[in-house]
Amino acid sequence: MVDLSVDLGFLKLKNPVLAASGTFGYGLEFKPFYNLELLGGFVVKGLYFNPREGNKPPRLVETPSGLINSIGLQGIGVEAFCREILPQLADLDTAVIANVCGEDEDEYARVAEYLSRHNGLAALELNISCPNVREGGRCPAQNPEATYRTVKKVKQVTSIPVITKLSPNVTDITSVARAAEEAGSQAISLINTILALAVDPETRRPKLGNVMGGLSGPAIKPVALRMVFQVSRAVKVPVIGMGGITSATDVVEFMITGAAAVQVGTANFVDPDACLRIIQGLEDWARSHGVERISELTGSLKI
Numbered sequence: 480m481v482d483l484s485v486d487l488g489f490l491k492l493k494n495p496v497l498a499a500s501g502t503f504g505y506g507l508e509f510k511p512f513y514n515l516e517l518l519g520g521f522v523v524k525g526l527y528f529n530p531r532e533g534n535k536p537p538r539l540v541e542t543p544s545g546l547i548n549s550i551g552l553q554g555i556g557v558e559a560f561c562r563e564i565l566p567q568l569a570d571l572d573t574a575v576i577a578n579v580c581g582e583d584e585d586e587y588a589r590v591a592e593y594l595s596r597h598n599g600l601a602a603l604e605l606n607i608s609c610p611n612v613r614e615g616g617r618c619p620a621q622n623p624e625a626t627y628r629t630v631k632k633v634k635q636v637t638s639i640p641v642i643t644k645l646s647p648n649v650t651d652i653t654s655v656a657r658a659a660e661e662a663g664s665q666a667i668s669l670i671n672t673i674l675a676l677a678v679d680p681e682t683r684r685p686k687l688g689n690v691m692g693g694l695s696g697p698a699i700k701p702v703a704l705r706m707v708f709q710v711s712r713a714v715k716v717p718v719i720g721m722g723g724i725t726s727a728t729d730v731v732e733f734m735i736t737g738a739a740a741v742q743v744g745t746a747n748f749v750d751p752d753a754c755l756r757i758i759q760g761l762e763d764w765a766r767s768h769g770v771e772r773i774s775e776l777t778g779s780l781k782i
């Protein structure tokens with residue numbers, strides 16, 4: 480038997496594979512397809528306090544080995560989530576993680592505080608890539624001080640463990656990771672999407688209604704691995720890696736590089752069974768390589 484479990488300190492997962500925010504709905508949408516309890520866990524769509532319509536269409540463009548999205552964090556808001564969705568997820572034997580958004584630091588704290596009054600969440604993942612309306616659209620993830628303030632504010636209102644999700648759209652990701660850790664974040668997840676643009680040469684217009692969007696999928700995997708490598712050496716808290724994972728060997732690469740667990744995003748759109756296929760493949764890989772505990776892989780990169 481292979482032991483696929485991983486221990487993040489504040490949370491034990493039955494396996495290291497989580498479905499990533501924005502690519503797995505609120506979890507319930509996948510219930511007809513398979514048993515959610517086979518997952519290590521899943522992260523729900525980003526939650527602001529109020530419902531949001533998102534950006535104007537078109538909002539998705541395919542690129543070679545990738546996807547650019549400008550969904551604009553469309554969502555039902557935290558009250559409807561707690562009233563209508565969370566009670567249906569609360570009894571699941573898997574880690575359910577909320578993705579917390581905000582237009583400013585106060586909104587992150589309001590959303591976190593509201594979620595904390597309800598049962599069923601294993602952790603909060605702070606999506607600090609949201610544009611801050613008071614700072615000209617700069618997101619907290621682009622600035623270590625803003626990251627520190629946002630995480631600290633959230634930590635003051637919740638006892639649910641906090642994971643901070645970093646943006647790759649920065650020069651030095653390690654300083655942002657350290658700021659999140661200093662403010663009390665119990666884990667770091669990375670990477671969110673890479674700022675991108677697609678153009679239609681016939682119309683000479685951007686392909687997305689919002690002009691720019693975020694690139695995800697296999698095209699970004701090497702960048703994500705590089706950042707997991709840097710961040711896992713800069714902080715003591717566990718790192719959850721993501722970016723372009725489509726197979727069990729991708730997970731193995733992320734873990735060797737420093738990730739304690741991983742998230743699978745865009746691959747869910749290509750194959751709704753992606754996470755389950757990857758978990759099965761991970762067990763097969765471990766068995767065929769004589770690895771008894773998958774957690775042994777974390778940070779085992781030989782340089």
Ligand SMILES: Cc1cc2nc3c(=O)[nH]c(=O)nc-3n(C[C@H](O)[C@H](O)[C@H](O)COP(=O)(O)O)c2cc1C
Pocket residue numbers: 499500501502524525526546548550552578606644670671672694695696697699721722723724742743744745746
């Ligand atoms: C359509 C779409 C919507 C997303 N929405 C969110 C979101 O609400 N919150 C968030 O933190 N990340 C969001 N992401 C980013 C993913 O969670 C993930 O960080 C990124 O796509 C990289 O992983 P991947 O290459 O496996 O997709 C979204 C990604 C996509 C493609």
